[in-house]
Structure formats: structure tokens, C-alpha cells
Amino acid sequence: MKNKISNAVLMRLPRYYRYLSDLLKNGEDRISSKKLSEIMGLTASQVRQDLNHFGEFGLQGYGYNIQFLKNEIGKVMGIDHPNSMVLLGYGNLAHSIIKYSGFKSKGFTIKAVFDRSNKKCGTYIDGIPILPLNELEDYINNNDINIIIVTIPKDAAQNIISNLKVSKKIGIWNFASTDLKTPSNFVVENVHLSESLMRLTYKLWGENKIQKRS
Amino acid sequence: MKNKISNAVLMRLPRYYRYLSDLLKNGEDRISSKKLSEIMGLTASQVRQDLNHFGEFGLQGYGYNIQFLKNEIGKVMGIDHPNSMVLLGYGNLAHSIIKYSGFKSKGFTIKAVFDRSNKKCGTYIDGIPILPLNELEDYINNNDINIIIVTIPKDAAQNIISNLKVSKKIGIWNFASTDLKTPSNFVVENVHLSESLMRLTYKLWGENKIQKRS
Numbered sequence: 001m002k003n004k005i006s007n008a009v010l011m012r013l014p015r016y017y018r019y020l021s022d023l024l025k026n027g028e029d030r031i032s033s034k035k036l037s038e039i040m041g042l043t044a045s046q047v048r049q050d051l052n053h054f055g056e057f058g059l060q061g062y063g064y065n066i067q068f069l070k071n072e073i074g075k076v077m078g079i080d081h082p083n084s085m086v087l088l089g090y091g092n093l094a095h096s097i098i099k100y101s102g103f104k105s106k107g108f109t110i111k112a113v114f115d116r117s118n119k120k121c122g123t124y125i126d127g128i129p130i131l132p133l134n135e136l137e138d139y140i141n142n143n144d145i146n147i148i149i150v151t152i153p154k155d156a157a158q159n160i161i162s163n164l165k166v167s168k169k170i171g172i173w174n175f176a177s178t179d180l181k182t183p184s185n186f187v188v189e190n191v192h193l194s195e196s197l198m199r200l201t202y203k204l205w206g207e208n209k210i211q212k213r214s
Numbered sequence: 215m216k217n218k219i220s221n222a223v224l225m226r227l228p229r230y231y232r233y234l235s236d237l238l239k240n241g242e243d244r245i246s247s248k249k250l251s252e253i254m255g256l257t258a259s260q261v262r263q264d265l266n267h268f269g270e271f272g273l274q275g276y277g278y279n280i281q282f283l284k285n286e287i288g289k290v291m292g293i294d295h296p297n298s299m300v301l302l303g304y305g306n307l308a309h310s311i312i313k314y315s316g317f318k319s320k321g322f323t324i325k326a327v328f329d330r331s332n333k334k335c336g337t338y339i340d341g342i343p344i345l346p347l348n349e350l351e352d353y354i355n356n357n358d359i360n361i362i363i364v365t366i367p368k369d370a371a372q373n374i375i376s377n378l379k380v381s382k383k384i385g386i387w388n389f390a391s392t393d394l395k396t397p398s399n400f401v402v403e404n405v406h407l408s409e410s411l412m413r414l415t416y417k418l419w420g421e422n423k424i425q426k427r428s
Contacts, residue, residue, distance in 0.1 A: 010416060014409035018391065041393070077412045078419025092313040096306035102391060102408050146418060171418040173411060177232065177316060179255070189414035191407065194316050195228035197387060198291045200403035202224060204360060204385040205292025 005076075009050050013073055015040065016050070020070040032063040083108045084145050085173075088160065089152035090115040090130055093175060097149060098126055110149075112139060116156075133160070140166050147171045154178035161186070219290075223264050227287055229254065230264070234284040246277040297322045298359050299387075302374065303366035304329040304344055307389060311363060312340055324363075326353060330370075347374070354380050361385045368392035375400070 005013070019040055023031060033051075037044040051069070074080050087094045090113045098110060113130045115121060121132045131139065139145065150157045150172055157176040164183075172188045174180055180188055219227070233254055237245060247265075251258040265283070288294050301308045304327045312324060327344045329335060335346045345353065353359065364371045364386055371390040386402045388394055394402055 005416075005420075010413060013416070014406070014412040015393075017412065018406075018409070076416070076420050078415035078417075079412060081415070081419050083415055083418075092306075092310035096310045099306040100407070103411065106408065106412075108411065147414065169418060171414045173414050179229075187414065187417035189410055189417065191405070191410050192228070192232075193314070193405065194320065195232070196403055196405050197317065197322065198228040198231065198293055198320075199224060200361065200385045200387050200401065201292035201295070201297055202219075202227070202290070203292075203401035203403065204297075204383060205295050206219075206290050 005053050009053055012042075012050060013077055017070060017073045017077065020066050020073070023066050024070065029066055030063045031066055036064070079106050079108075081107070081146075082144075083147055084143070085110050085147040085149055086136070086139065086145050087113040087149045087151060088136070088157065089113075089150070090117075090120055090125070091151060094149070094151045095125070097151070098128060108147075111143060111145060114139075136160070137164055137166065140164070140170070141168075145170075147173060149173045149175070150180070151175045219267050223267055226256075226264060227291055231284060231287045231291065234280050234287070237280050238284065243280055244277045245280055250278070293320050293322075295321070295360075296358075297361055298357070299324050299361040299363055300350070300353065300359050301327040301342075301363045301365060302350070302371065303327075303364070304331075304334055304339070305365060308363070308365045309339070311365070312342060322361075325357060325359060328353075350374070351378055351380065354378070354384070355382075359384075361387060363387045363389070364394070365389045 016036075019036070020031075033047045034044045037047040040047070042050075051064070071080075085108060087097065087110055094113060098113070103110075110128055113125065113128055114133050114136045115130055116133045118132070120130045123130050140148070146169065148161075148170060150161070152160075154176040157174070158178065158180055161172065161180055161182055167185065170186045172180060172182060172186055174188055174190045175193070177192060177194060179190070182188060230250075233250070246258075247261045248258045251261040254261070256264075265278070285294075299322060301311065301324055308327060312327070317324075324342055327339065327342055328347050328350045329344055330347045332346070334344045337344050354362070360383065362375075362384060364375070366374075368390040371388070372392065372394055375386065375394055375396055381399065384400045386394060386396060386400055388402055388404045389407070391406060391408060393404070396402060
């Protein structure tokens with residue numbers, strides 16, 4: 001077994017998790033690698049290879065136990081831990097993240113929102129307090145927070161993260177359009193929406209161009 | 215020159231574009247592959263290899279012309295075209311996409327929002343009309359629309375997309391938590407936020423687990 005899951009497999013695991021969740025909801029309890037590969041658009045050998053990375057889930061000719069496989073992938077992906085989050089900035093994007101229900105069912109809780117605007121501070125949104133930015137560091141250190149969701153502009157974001165004195169492991173879910181420089185106890189996952197949109201326009205316009213040039 | 219850019223390079227090109235844009239804003243006009251590789255966290259040979267995919271940009275020992283390189287990447291990525299979009303669904307996420315200013319500067323325009331709620335239809339948000347869902351197909355066919363942003367739940371999304379009779383090439387920017395089945399003239403780019411969050415918790419908790427198991 002490999003020590004570390006490759007990036008390509010890591011990109012696919014949440015998709016497996018999503019499909020397995022859907023299968024469970026539809027009342028299925030077992031699935032063959034062949035069937036799973038068909039609904040996911042992969043080859044059966046790819047599926048077997050991916051799932052072998054972290055244990056012997058499948059029984060030859062008998063298929064995978066969906067609930068067990070889902071749980072194991074959930075454990076590997078770290079969502080069996082309670083994940084407590086704070087939001088950095090309270091704007092439109094932060095608002096839509098708070099309103100999105102898909103995280104709660106996976107054990108993600110938003111505990112507080114931090115904003116530099118004095119007007120917003122002291123109020124609540126869906127029961128979540130909006131607190132002043134200068135309380136962020138104490139709040140993270142004194143509460144069981146392990147994820148910071150960054151929804152403020154890039155320069156402000158980098159400034160705040162650079163000055164944060166926190167010694168535990170912290171995950172940054174970064175929506176700011178920059179690659180944040182962070183201390184070594186921080187890990188970062190970026191959601192760069194503009195880049196995603198550019199990948200779409202590449203699929204729309206770019207592929208033809210490259211072919212014309214050759 | 216290759217006919218098709220690999221997925222790994224495609225994932226990096228928008229990042230090049232972002233860094234080159236920042237360099238231009240800072241008044242820079244030329245950059246060496248070495249310098250560019252340092253700020254992007256890649257090797258210089260990786261940068262040269264990536265940028266060689268679609269033309270001879272660099273002059274040995276003289277570096278890249280930043281404006282030219284940015285324009286060329288923009289062309290390859292298809293953002294030199296005007297990209298006109300409609301939003302499917304008017305909820306919190308759609309609202310934050312409308313309010314986000316980062317797209318406009320890259321030539322992306324949201325022309326209309328389609329919602330099934332009769333209450334919302336006929337109103338405007340930031341000058342963008344909210345129209346009834348049953349006008350979506352005609353609107354796309356009669357206007358120069360090439361991107362549909364999907365922000366409605368997955369079953370409704372699949373249902374609408376499946377029944378859409380549009381013959382031109384369409385890009386779907388999909389925020390619904392599903393892999394949409396689309397006609398062959400559609401291309402899809404997914405933003406699966408729950409999956410992104412799972413990759414973050416993997417970095418937080420999962421990597422250690424895999425190592426402990428071995």
C-alpha cells in the first residue's frame with residue numbers, strides 16, 4: 001500500500017463518496033467495481049486500483065459494501081472528525097456559504113464570522129455570531145476551530161493570515177484570488193472561481209484554436 | 215507542438231494568467247522563466263515546457279514579454295471572446311456570483327437570470343432581468359448566449375439541461391452537486407464545493423491516517 005494517495009486519486013475520492021452516498025440513498029447496499037466504474041465514467045480496473053490505495057474493500061465477485069466503503073473513504077478524507085469552521089469576511093459569498101446546507105450533513109459547522117465592519121459585529125446570521133476581526137486569533141486558539149474560510153480580498157487575506165499566531169494545524173478554504181503564503185502548520189485548498197471559468201471557456205473556444213495552429 | 219494541452223497544464227494556465235496580470239499591474243513588462251517559476255512555485259524547466267505548448271513566447275536570456283504572454287494565454291483559454299452567460303436559479307449562490315466583480319473585467323457578462331419562482335420574475339438585480347424558466351430555451355437560441363451557470367439542485371438541473379433544445383456550442387458552469395449528462399454540443403466545468411472541502415479535510419486529517427496505516 002502506498003503511503004500517500006496521488007493527487008489524481010485524491011481528486012476522485014470525493015466523487016466516489018458522492019456516488020456512494022447517492023447509491024445508499026437509493027437503497028443499494030453492494031456494488032461491483034464494474035457497475036461503479038460505469039456510473040462514474042471510469043474503467044473497472046481504475047476503480048479497483050483507486051480503492052486499493054487504502055485497504056482491501058472489495059471481495060472478488062461479490063462487490064463492495066457501499067456503506068463500509070463510504071465510511072472508509074470518509075475516514076481517509078477526514079470528514080469523520082467534527083470540523084469546526086470560522087468565516088473570514090461577511091459578504092455575499094460568505095452569506096451563500098452560510099446558507100448552503102450541503103456541509104452540515106457532513107459534520108461541518110460554522111461557529112463564527114469575523115468582519116472588520118463594526119456595523120455588522122454583534123449581530124447574528126442563522127444563529128452564527130458576527131465578531132470583530134481583532135478577536136479572530138483568540139477565538140481560534142480558545143475554541144476547537146480547525147478551518148478558516150477566507151472570503152475577503154487577497155491583500156487583506158494575506159495580511160490577516162500572515163499575522164495569525166496559532167500553533168495547531170489549520171486548514172484554509174481559500175476563495176481569495178491568490179495563493180496564500182502560510183505557516184507550515186497551515187494547509188490550503190483553493191477555490192479559484194475565475195480560474196474555473198477560464199477552464200470552461202478553454203473547453204468552449206480554446207481546444208479548437210490549438211488544433212488549428214498545428 | 216502538441217495538438218491538445220494536457221489536463222495538468224490546463225489546470226496551471228489560469229494561474230499563469232493571474233500571476234502575469236498581477237505583474238502587469240505592478241508595472242513589470244518582462245520576466246524570465248526562472249523568476250516566473252520562483253513566484254509560481256514551479257521549476258524553470260516546467261515553466262518553459264508549459265509555455266512551449268502553444269507557441270514560442272520566450273527569447274533565450276531575454277525573458278517573456280508579460281503583456282504578450284498574458285494575451286496569448288487569454289486567447290488559448292478563450293477569454294478573448296465575449297462570453298455571455300445566463301444564470302439558472304436565483305438563490306444565494308447566484309446572488310453572490312452576480313455581485314462578484316472579478317468576471318466582468320475578463321469579458322464575462324451575465325445577461326439574464328432564470329427562476330421558476332413567479333414572484334422573482336419580472337424584477338431586476340443589478341440591471342439583470344429575472345425571467346421565467348420556460349423562456350430559457352428561446353432566450354439562449356435568440357441571444358448570443360454561450361454559458362449557462364447552474365446554481366439549482368441537481369435533479370432540477372439535470373431535468374432542465376436534458377430538455378434544452380439548443381444546437382450551438384454551450385458551456386455549463388455547474389455548481390450543482392452532480393455530474394450532469396449533457397448533449398455532445400455542451401461542455402461542462404464543475405465547481406463541486408463539498409468535494410473541495412473534503413480535499414481540505416484530507417490535507418488536515420487524512421494524510422496522517424494513511425501514513426499510520428502503512
